Amino acid sequence: RLSVCTVDVGSDAPLQIVCGASNVYAGGNFPVATIGTQLPGDLKIKKSKLRGEASHGMLCSGVELGIADSADGLLELDGELAPGTDITDALALDDLIIEVDLTPNRADCFSVVGVARDMAAFNGIAFAEPASEPVNAGNEIAHPVQAAPADGCPAFAARVITGIDPAAKTPVWMVEALRRSGIRPLHPVVDVTNFVMMELGQPMHAYDRGRLQGTVHARLARQGEKVTLLDGQTLELDDDVMVIADDSGAIGLAGIMGGESTAVADGTTDVLLESAFFTPQVIAGRARRYGLHTDASLRFERGVDFSQQVRALELATTLIIEIAGGVPGPLTDDRHPAQLPQRAPVILRRDRLRRVLGIELPDDTVADMFTRLGFAVEEAGDGWSVTPTAVRFDIEIEADLIEEVARLHGYDNVPDIRFAADARLGESSEASVPLERAADLLADRGYAEVITYSFVDPELQALVLGAGDELSLANPISSEMSVMRRSIWPGLISAARENRKRQQERVRLFETGSIFSSEDTETNQKKVIAGLAMGRVTDEHWDDAQPGGRSVDFFDVKADIEALLTTAAAGSKLDYVASEHPSLRPGRTAQIERDGQSIGWLGELHPRLSRKLGMAPAPLVFELDARAALSASVPDYAAVSRFPSVRRDLAVLIDESVSAADLQAVVENAAGPLLQNIVIFDVYRGDKIENGLKSVAIGLILQETSRTLTEPEIEAVTTAVIEGLSSKLNASIRE
Structure with a gap:
């Protein structure tokens, strides 16, 4: 038409x-x-x-x-x-919209009044609070409401307005104000509550009074209780979530979102306005738990002014009557001052202020700054006693007051002071290898450095390391990060699993950090170097000897550790002693010793763990005591011999149980000072070897620094080695 x-x-x-x-x-x-x-x-x-x-x-x-x-x-x-x-x-479209980027501590600036108050204080301008006159009741109609001081709602104000014109429209000026604040206009009453929230920072809610049943009150939800919200979602609640309820049950999430069952609609004529205070502790995290993010929850979880619930209600009443008519009832205010947040005075010392800022400000100037912010300030000995306003939840300690002084004085007005420093280079000891050098070496060998949390999942730690005395955190981030790590392995394993999920088949990780243990009542802390390797030895290439490439094994990681320890342990005796560890596979586990002292572990993750964690093939892991491993042995100078070395190779038949370390120890003891090095270059097991035996081929490198060795001397050393192997290890020479 x-x-x-x-x-x-x-x-x-x-x-x-x-x-x-x-x-x-x-x-x-x-x-x-x-x-x-x-x-x-x-x-x-x-x-x-x-x-x-x-x-x-x-x-x-x-x-x-x-x-x-x-x-x-x-x-x-x-x-x-x-x-x-x-x-x-x-429509006043030719105006300026200022976006204020707030840090989480400045909840007082989540409103026009809050920003204006702070700007007035910053610029030294007198600030006048917006007028809000009490509205006289036009009838005696009230609706019973009840706060919940013990559960986190110490103030609950409300008022009934009857006879609202259902055909009323929100005026253009308010629609525009809301639109430019990012809020969509919905209904005159709802628009007024949103406008008051943007103006004063006090979230409000309006109920269709005709849909309410009995007393409206705040309480904690019953476990499993359900509520349908304004956005149509039906939630099943936990018992630590605060709700607004009437006799029918929950009708909204307190401080987050109202319920569908009592929502104001186009035909609503009688409303109940709510203006309450909920403590940040009872709101924080609840909205995120259910995937919600509202203007109300944003403000309540950071803290709103707990003194302005009645003021906000009076302003909302005035605006609703102007826009949609109606008759206001008496105001109900169920307030419990003893349960409201207490604003304790904070002491600011003159000397501390001067030392932190580097300048000295007149006492009158400092006191005036606090007065402009609305704080109560008094002289207190060598400083001031300052009581913040109800909305400044961020002012708790002396440093907070110093920050306010610096901010109002102007950071640019604080002079730069050149620090006097003794710029001498620090001493560098040859008695230890820096941890950074060890990290560089591992990175050069293809490992990627990771940094994992020092607090870990107790279940994962117990699974990987077995039962032990756990150091539990008093205030953990979450239940999955509630104990201090006894080893870096759980963190490396978690990181490796995440990499495998992202299709990284070849994983090499290392970390340097502290591990923690308890002894009696003391907590011990030790710096370690730990690593993990899994997947192919090298990236895929055309000359792979095996289809899919060879997977990393025990000896590959052992070579990495030897390269790492060589930087510090030159001249030291390193042994890899077959041992057992609850986290590692039997037969592929070694305790690493330096000059007879244990400095760490190397091995393949136990099959039980690799299957449970979904890590196939099983990774190789190591962990070294950083202090013991990196304490350096400073070698004495020795000139390179001008005389030739001699090599004699022997193939020795020994029992399968004899380790390379045992074999090497017997050879070194028997050969004497002419032996410069031992090379194990082959191990053979096959049809020509008796069951239970193995053939080990060793090379003896002999040299004298002052002359050329004679054949009788060489034969004497070779004979001594053969006799030593025979007597100590029951070995024989393979023909």
């Missing part, structure tokens, strides 16, 4: 415009886009004909002006506006 309208646009002659909106009427004030106007969406207004009638423009909705997401019809303007008024003036 089209209407042919004669429109006064403030020019000499009215315009004829054809309009299809259902809410157009004679005498109404609406936005007009005349011929040539460019509207959002590349819409340019041209002269047109609709059903034979000429149209010289377009009457506009908020959507067509680009200031609304949806519209039921034309945007109706203030009837007092003169025809021809520029729309930017009519």
